[in-house]
Amino acid sequence: MLTLYRPGDGPWHRLPAGPKSLVLLVIVLGVSLLPASWWCAAVAVGACVGCYAVPGAGMRDLFRQVVAVRWILLVTLAGQLVFTGPENAVANTARVCAAVVISGLLTLTTPVSELLDVLERAMRPLAWLRVDPQRAALTVAVTLSTLPVLARLEREVREAQRARGGGRSLRLFAIPFLVVALKHADALGDALTARGVR
Amino acid sequence: MSYLELDDVDVRLGDTEVLRRVSCSLDERTIAVIGDNGSGKSTLARLVGGLTHATGGTIRVLGLDPARDATRLRRRVAVVFSNPDTQIVMPTVAEDVAFSLRSDKLPRDEKTRRVDEAMRRFGLTELAGRASHDLSGGQKQLLALCGAFVRRPDLVIADEPTAYLDARNARRVADHLFEEGRHRLLLVTHDLALARRCEKAVLVQDGAIAAVGAPDEIVAQYEVGLGC
Numbered sequence: 001m002l003t004l005y006r007p008g009d010g011p012w013h014r015l016p017a018g019p020k021s022l023v024l025l026v027i028v029l030g031v032s033l034l035p036a037s038w039w040c041a042a043v044a045v046g047a048c049v050g051c052y053a054v055p056g057a058g059m060r061d062l063f064r065q066v067v068a069v070r071w072i073l074l075v076t077l078a079g080q081l082v083f084t085g086p087e088n089a090v091a092n093t094a095r096v097c098a099a100v101v102i103s104g105l106l107t108l109t110t111p112v113s114e115l116l117d118v119l120e121r122a123m124r125p126l127a128w129l130r131v132d133p134q135r136a137a138l139t140v141a142v143t144l145s146t147l148p149v150l151a152r153l154e155r156e157v158r159e160a161q162r163a164r165g166g167g168r169s170l171r172l173f174a175i176p177f178l179v180v181a182l183k184h185a186d187a188l189g190d191a192l193t194a195r196g197v198r
Numbered sequence: 199m200s201y202l203e204l205d206d207v208d209v210r211l212g213d214t215e216v217l218r219r220v221s222c223s224l225d226e227r228t229i230a231v232i233g234d235n236g237s238g239k240s241t242l243a244r245l246v247g248g249l250t251h252a253t254g255g256t257i258r259v260l261g262l263d264p265a266r267d268a269t270r271l272r273r274r275v276a277v278v279f280s281n282p283d284t285q286i287v288m289p290t291v292a293e294d295v296a297f298s299l300r301s302d303k304l305p306r307d308e309k310t311r312r313v314d315e316a317m318r319r320f321g322l323t324e325l326a327g328r329a330s331h332d333l334s335g336g337q338k339q340l341l342a343l344c345g346a347f348v349r350r351p352d353l354v355i356a357d358e359p360t361a362y363l364d365a366r367n368a369r370r371v372a373d374h375l376f377e378e379g380r381h382r383l384l385l386v387t388h389d390l391a392l393a394r395r396c397e398k399a400v401l402v403q404d405g406a407i408a409a410v411g412a413p414d415e416i417v418a419q420y421e422v423g424l425g426c
Contacts, residue, residue, distance in 0.1 A: 005289060007327050112289050112293055113288065142287060145287055145288055145330075148289075149331060152283075184284060188284050188287075190279070191287070194249065194272070194285075195285075195345065196273065196300075196302075196349070197301065
């Protein structure tokens with residue numbers, strides 16, 4: 001879902017971040033508003049394949065994105081199957097999958113620095129609500145770039161747990177993970193301050 | 199007037215007095231700060247960098263008060279920490295270096311030129327498009343240094359910058375820190391050989407400055423205390 005930028009020179013890569021966000025937003029909205037039926041599920045899947053069939057992306061990237069959200073899809077499908085029946089369940093899951101995967105194209109084909117500029121511009125009107133656009137955009141960028149760090153910290157805590165003979169206890173994992181994550185947040189705050197972010 | 203002036207400075211964090219009655223006046227281009235873990239070295243570095251504020255006394259860094267002139271000071275001072283992972287903000291190498299210039303009002307071309315120049319200087323040009331967090335420890339620390347130096351600071355504060363590095367990478371990082379240039383260096387280190395490369399050394403013990411002088415003398419004094 002939050003796959004980071006992959007360099008390339010396809011049409012999605014060449015499209016400036018602002019217009020690209022709008023195009024993808026329109027496609028995602030279109031897919032989301034489809035009625036829940038078998039043919040709409042097929043349209044949603046077709047939209048995904050169509051968006052990723054463009055040079056510069058590719059079916060491998062589409063597969064990776066779907067794998068990344070597999071648990072969300074499974075939970076959505078299972079819940080809908082119980083309450084709404086197979087047609088609704090498949091159509092709704094296909095729509096959710098399409099919306100997430102198509103929006104993933106933005107981060108996949110746009111450098112974070114460009115995203116940051118677009119977010120800043122888009123959030124400017126919020127300034128009158130006392131939302132600092134620069135700070136808000138930076139928060140998004142920092143969140144995106146912190147994900148790989150948290151994944152590494154998670155791995156390190158798990159390894160330390162195994163090295164000391166610990167089992168798969170959630171409690172034994174959660175506490176040290178929380179501690180290292182908070183320490184990282186603290187240090188990152190210092191680093192941002194040191195790099196001139198107010 | 200020296201670029202680093204501390205007069206009776208206290209730092210209290212909660213109930214703990216981390217630095218007490220610290221006074222010194224330093225003007226050498228490269229200054230080493232040595233001492234035991236928990237002695238207050240890093241707090242001293244953070245204080246000079248404006249990341250921690252004094253609870254008593256007066257402090258002037260490059261003629262500025264870090265508490266009152268924080269924004270102006272941060273434009274002139276760069277801080278490098280021991281763990282490069284905490285300093286990397288952007289996902290790719292080139293973007294992370296460019297991030298340091300984000301708040302500077304420079305023309306886009308000038309920013310690009312300075313980023314390219316800094317990456318060339320630190321040997322990162324080939325890695326420009328690589329994911330920052332996939333780099334080796336040495337490369338990450340070079341990236342952190344590059345992100346600091348691209349701003350062309352007057353003072354670089356490095357808090358154990360070689361702590362996580364092997365000998366080869368530690369030497370590369372140290373050589374960049376000691377490069378001739380416009381910057382002054384305040385280096386907090388446990389590496390006594392590195393401290394000896396500085397023009398002046400400060401020994402911090404139990405939250406106070408125990409000695410200031412020529413690096414060879416100060417290191418020798420510290421080693422006596424270690425029982426070496």
